Amino acid sequence: MEELIDDWIGRVADAASSDRGLAIRGGGSKLFYGCPEQGEVLEVGGYRGIVAYEPTELVVTARAGTPLRELAAALAEKGQWLPFEPPHFGPAATVGGMLAAGLSGPRRQAVGALRDYVLGVKLLNGSGEVLSFGGQVMKNVAGYDVARLLAGSLGTLGIVLEVSLKVLPLPVAEKSLRFAIDETSALKKLNEWGGRPLPISASAWHDGMLTLRLSGAAAAVAAAQRHLGGEALADGLAAAFWQALREQSFAYFTGDAPLWRLSLPSAAPPQALPGPTLIEWGGAQRWLREGDERAIRVAAAKAGGHATLFRADDAAKAAQGVFQPLPAALLRIHRNLKRAFDPQGVFNRGRMYPGL
Amino acid sequence: MSIESSVAERRFAVDRQALIKRLRALLPAQALLVEEEEMRPYDCDGLTAYRQLPLIVALPADEAQAQAILKVCYELKVPVVARGAATGLSGGATPHRDGVLVSLAKLKKIISVDPVSRTAVVQPGVRNLSVSEAAAPHALYYAPDPSSQIACTIGGNVAENAGGVHCLKYGLTVHNVMRVRGLTIEGEIVEFGNAALDAPGYDLLALMNGSEGLLAMITEVTVKLTPKPELAQVVIASFGDVRQAGDAVASIIAAGIIPAGLEMMDKKAIHAVEPYVNAGYDMDAEAILLCESDGTPEEVAEEIGRMTAVLENSGASGIRVSRDEAERLKFWAGRKAAFPAVGRMTPDYLCMDGTIPRKRLAEMLEAINGLSEKYALRCANVFHAGDGNLHPLIMYDANQPGELDRAVAFGAEILELSVRFGGTITGEHGVGIEKVDVMAEQFSLAEIAAFHRLKAAFDEHGLLNPGKGVPTLARCREYTLARAGNAATSPRL
Ligand SMILES: Cc1cc2nc3c(=O)[nH]c(=O)nc-3n(C[C@H](O)[C@H](O)[C@H](O)COP(=O)(O)OP(=O)(O)OC[C@H]3O[C@@H](n4cnc5c(N)ncnc54)[C@H](O)[C@@H]3O)c2cc1C
Numbered sequence: 038m039e040e041l042i043d044d045w046i047g048r049v050a051d052a053a054s055s056d057r058g059l060a061i062r063g064g065g066s067k068l069f070y071g072c073p074e075q076g077e078v079l080e081v082g083g084y085r086g087i088v089a090y091e092p093t094e095l096v097v098t099a100r101a102g103t104p105l106r107e108l109a110a111a112l113a114e115k116g117q118w119l120p121f122e123p124p125h126f127g128p129a130a131t132v133g134g135m136l137a138a139g140l141s142g143p144r145r146q147a148v149g150a151l152r153d154y155v156l157g158v159k160l161l162n163g164s165g166e167v168l169s170f171g172g173q174v175m176k177n178v179a180g181y182d183v184a185r186l187l188a189g190s191l192g193t194l195g196i197v198l199e200v201s202l203k204v205l206p207l208p209v210a211e212k213s214l215r216f217a218i219d220e221t222s223a224l225k226k227l228n229e230w231g232g233r234p235l236p237i238s239a240s241a242w243h244d245g246m247l248t249l250r251l252s253g254a255a256a257a258v259a260a261a262q263r264h265l266g267g268e269a270l271a272d273g274l275a276a277a278f279w280q281a282l283r284e285q286s287f288a289y290f291t292g293d294a295p296l297w298r299l300s301l302p303s304a305a306p307p308q309a310l311p312g313p314t315l316i317e318w319g320g321a322q323r324w325l326r327e328g329d330e331r332a333i334r335v336a337a338a339k340a341g342g343h344a345t346l347f348r349a350d351d352a353a354k355a356a357q358g359v360f361q362p363l364p365a366a367l368l369r370i371h372r373n374l375k376r377a378f379d380p381q382g383v384f385n386r387g388r389m390y391p392g393l
Numbered sequence: 394m395s396i397e398s399s400v401a402e403r404r405f406a407v408d409r410q411a412l413i414k415r416l417r418a419l420l421p422a423q424a425l426l427v428e429e430e431e432m433r434p435y436d437c438d439g440l441t442a443y444r445q446l447p448l449i450v451a452l453p454a455d456e457a458q459a460q461a462i463l464k465v466c467y468e469l470k471v472p473v474v475a476r477g478a479a480t481g482l483s484g485g486a487t488p489h490r491d492g493v494l495v496s497l498a499k500l501k502k503i504i505s506v507d508p509v510s511r512t513a514v515v516q517p518g519v520r521n522l523s524v525s526e527a528a529a530p531h532a533l534y535y536a537p538d539p540s541s542q543i544a545c546t547i548g549g550n551v552a553e554n555a556g557g558v559h560c561l562k563y564g565l566t567v568h569n570v571m572r573v574r575g576l577t578i579e580g581e582i583v584e585f586g587n588a589a590l591d592a593p594g595y596d597l598l599a600l601m602n603g604s605e606g607l608l609a610m611i612t613e614v615t616v617k618l619t620p621k622p623e624l625a626q627v628v629i630a631s632f633g634d635v636r637q638a639g640d641a642v643a644s645i646i647a648a649g650i651i652p653a654g655l656e657m658m659d660k661k662a663i664h665a666v667e668p669y670v671n672a673g674y675d676m677d678a679e680a681i682l683l684c685e686s687d688g689t690p691e692e693v694a695e696e697i698g699r700m701t702a703v704l705e706n707s708g709a710s711g712i713r714v715s716r717d718e719a720e721r722l723k724f725w726a727g728r729k730a731a732f733p734a735v736g737r738m739t740p741d742y743l744c745m746d747g748t749i750p751r752k753r754l755a756e757m758l759e760a761i762n763g764l765s766e767k768y769a770l771r772c773a774n775v776f777h778a779g780d781g782n783l784h785p786l787i788m789y790d791a792n793q794p795g796e797l798d799r800a801v802a803f804g805a806e807i808l809e810l811s812v813r814f815g816g817t818i819t820g821e822h823g824v825g826i827e828k829v830d831v832m833a834e835q836f837s838l839a840e841i842a843a844f845h846r847l848k849a850a851f852d853e854h855g856l857l858n859p860g861k862g863v864p865t866l867a868r869c870r871e872y873t874l875a876r877a878g879n880a881a882t883s884p885r886l
Binding site: 091092093094095096116139145146149150152153162166167168169170172173174175176177178179180181182183185186188189190194205206228229231232233234235236253254255256257259260261300301302303304318321322341342343345360361363364366367370371373374376377378389390 | 507508509510511512531532533553554556560561564565567568577581582583584585587588589590591592593594595596597599600602603604608620621622623643644646647649650651688689691692694695696748749750751752777779780781782815816817818819820821822823824828832835836837839840843844846847848849850851862863
C-alpha cells in the first residue's frame with residue numbers, strides 16, 4: 038500500500054511545479070461541507086486499514102482511507118467507540134475525512150470534540166515529505182500540537198495518511214427523556230443542569246420538545262432519571278432519534294433550503310433570527326434553515342460565537358462564504374501556516390477560505 | 394554538547410542601555426528590574442541546574458504594558474521570555490542572556506466566574522488552585538490539577554499543556570481551555586477560541602496549548618469549569634512487586650474502567666513521602682496504586698467494587714478505601730507532595746517526564762532500576778500510571794563532580810527508552826531547554842524543520858523564547874552523530 042504514497046508524492050510534485058491544485062477526496066461523504074472543491078481530484082480512499090488497535094491502551098491507529106464504518110465495527114467488537122460520535126454523512130465516510138472535517142456529534146458537549154481525541158497524525162505535506170506528529174500515547178507535549186491543528190483543517194495543510202485516536206469504553210447504560218418546553222425555558226434548564234454533576238450525554242430541542250440522553254453507570258442513569266422526571270423514550274426509538282440527529286436525516290435537516298450552523302456560548306439567549314431552530318449541545322450548537330447571511334453572522338458574533346453556512350448550493354457559498362470571516366491578525370497567521378505546510382498552495386485550494 | 398548551550402547558541406546584538414531607556418519611557422519605575430541582585434530571583438525555573446541572568450526583567454501590570462514591552466522588543470529585535478510562577482521543570486522560563494524576561498505574575502485578576510455558562514475568565518498570572526477556589530461556591534471547579542497547583546499559573550499551564558492526577562478522565566489543559574487571548578511578538582492582540590465550543594479556521598487554540606511561550610504571550614484565558622462530583626473515593630492498593638502493580642494498571646483499563654485518577658509510586662517514593670506528610674502509605678510495599686472513583690454515591694460504590702476486585706486479582710497485598718473526604722485528601726496529599734518530599738532526601742534532583750504505552754510500565758520500571766545501578770544514582774518513581782506518564786526523580790548532588798552529567802545521561806537513557814517503547818520524551822513538562830536535544834530522538838529532520846516553519850508563521854524573527862522547544866537542525870545532526878558514535882562503542886540496553 039505504501040506505493041500509493043509514492044504515487045501521491047509524484048502527483049503533489051507535478052501539481053506544485055505546474056501551479057495546479059489538488060482536491061483531496063476520501064469517501065466524498067463530506068463534499069457538501071466547506072467551499073466547493075477546486076483542482077484535480079486526488080482519490081485517497083485506497084490507503085486504508087487499521088494499523089494498530091490495543092483496547093487496553095485505549096488507542097487505535099488507522100490509515101486515513103479506512104471507512105468509518107469499519108473502524109466503528111472494530112471498536113464495537115471490543116466494547117469501545119469514538120465517544121464524540123462523528124457524523125458519517127453516508128456509508129463512504131473515511132477516517133481521514135472525519136479528521137479533516139473536524140465534526141463531532143450529539144455527545145460533543147459532554148465528552149469533548151473530535152480534536153480532543155486526536156493523539157497523532159501522519160501527513161504528506163506540500164513538499165512531498167511524510168511527517169509524523171503526536172503519537173499513540175495519552176499525553177505528549179513534544180513539539181507543537183500539529184495533530185490537533187489538522188483536525189478541521191479541511192485538507193488544506195496536507196494529505197492525512199494515518200490517524201491515532203483515543204477511544205473509550207461504551208457507556209454501560211443509556212436512557213432518553215422527553216420534556217414539552219419552550220425554547221427560553223429549555224436553554225435555561227440545560228444550562229442549569231449542565232452545572233450539576235448529571236450524566237447528560239446529549240440534548241436536542243426543537244419545536245417545543247426537549248429530548249435528553251443520559252449515559253453512564255446504570256446506577257447514575259437511574260438516579261438522574263428519577264431526579265429529572267420527563268417522559269422516558271423506548272430504547273429503540275431513542276437510538277433511532279439520536280442516530281437521525283447525528284446523521285442529519287431528520288426532516289428538519291433535509292430539503293434544499295440552506296442550513297446554517299451557529300456555534301454559540303451555551304447560555305446565549307434565543308436568537309431573534311427568522312425560521313424554526315434546532316438546538317443541540319446544551320445550547321452551544323443551533324441550526325437555522327433560512328435568514329440573511331449578514332444578520333446571522335452578526336448575531337452569532339455578538340453572542341460570542343460564529344456561524345457556518347453548513348449546507349447550501351455552490352452559488353450561495355460563493356456569494357456568502359462558508360465560514361465566519363477571520364480578523365486580520367488571525368488571517369495572517371492562517372496564511373503563514375498554510376505556506377509552512379503547503380508552500381505552493383497545492384492542497385484543497387479555497388476549501389476553507391479564499392486564498393488559503 | 395551541554396544543555397545550557399542551546400539557549401546561548403543564538404546571540405542577539407542588543408544595546409542594553411538603549412533598551413532600558415525605551416522601556417523606562419513606557420513603564421512605571423517599579424515595572425523594570427535592571428540590577429543584578431534584583432534579577433537574581435528570576436535566573437531559573439524549576440530546572441534549577443541551569444541559571445542565566447536576562448538583560449532586564451520586566452513586570453507588566455496589565456495587558457497594555459505587556460503590549461508596549463513587546464512592541465519595543467520587536468522593533469529592536471530583542472528576545473522575550475515569558476514567565477509565570479517558574480515552577481516549570483524543563484527550563485521553559487529560563488531567561489535569555491540577550492533578552493527581556495517578562496514576568497506575568499502581576500496579571501493575577503480573576504476577571505469573572507460565570508456559573509451559568511460554567512466558565513471563568515482569568516489573567517495569566519492567576520494560580521491554578523485559585524480558579525477552583527473562586528468556582529467552589531458554585532459547586533464547580535477547574536479540573537486540571539498539576540501537583541504544583543498552589544503555585545503554578547494558568548498562563549504557564551496553557552504554555553505547557555499541564556496535566557494533573559485526574560486527567561485520564563477529565564483531560565489535560567488543552568481539553569479544559571476555551572479561549573486564549575494573547576499578544577503576537579509584534580504586540581498585536583489575538584484571540585484563539587471563543588466563548589463557544591469551537592471557532593472558525595484552524596484550531597490555533599490547540600496549538601497554543603503546549604507552545605512553551607514560543608508562539609505568543611498569553612494575557613487572558615477562558616477556562617471551562619466542571620461540576621463537582623457528588624462523591625469521590627480513592628482506593629490504595631499495595632503490591633509486593635512492581636511488575637504486578639504495573640500490570641494491574643492495564644487490567645483496570647481492560648475491565649472497561651476509566652478511573653478519575655490512577656497513580657503509582659514505588660518504594661523509594663513512598664519512603665520519601667510517608668515521613669514527610671504521614672499520608673498513611675504502606676511502607677512495606679514495593680509499589681502502591683491510588684485509584685479514584687467519582688460520581689453519584691451509587692455509581693462510586695459500584696465502581697469501587699469493580700476496581701477492588703481487579704486489584705485483588707492482580708495480586709494486591711493490601712487494599713484500603715478512603716472513608717471520608719478528609720482521608721481521601723490525605724491519601725492524595727502524599728502523592729502531590731512527592732517532588733518536594735524527594736527534594737528533602739537529596740541536594741538536587743532531575744524529574745523525567747516520558748510517556749509510554751501502559752502495558753510497558755513494569756518493564757520500564759525494571760529498566761530504570763538497572764540504570765540506577767549503572768549510573769550509581771538513586772531514583773524514586775511516581776507515575777501518572779493511568780496515562781502512562783512517568784516521573785522518575787533522579788537524585789544527585791551538583792557539588793559532587795560528575796554527578797550532574799551522570800544524572801543527565803541517566804535521564805537521556807530513560808527518554809530514549811520512552812521513544813523506543815512507542816512513547817514520547819515529554820508528557821506534560823515540556824521540552825524547554827532540558828530536552829531540546831532529545832527531540833532528535835523522536836522527530837526526523839523534516840519534522841523538526843516543519844516545527845521551525847510553524848514557529849515562523851507566528852514569529853518570523855524567532856524572538857519568542859529562542860533556543861527552547863525545538864532544536865536547530867545543526868544540533869539535531871550533531872545529536873544523531875553523537876548517538877551513532879555511542880551505539881558503535883557501547884551496546885544499549
Ligand atoms: C512540585 C512540582 C510539581 C509539578 N507537578 C506537575 C504536574 O502534576 N503536572 C504538570 O503538568 N506539571 C507539573 N509541574 C510543572 C509545572 O508546574 C507546570 O509546567 C506549570 O504549568 C508551569 O506553570 P508556571 O506558571 O510555573 O510557568 P513557568 O514555569 O513560569 O513557565 C512555563 C512555560 O510557560 C511559558 N509561559 C508562562 N507564562 C506564559 C504566558 N503568560 N504567555 C506565554 N508563555 C508563558 C514560559 O515561557 C515557559 O516556557 C510541577 C512542578 C513542580 C515544581
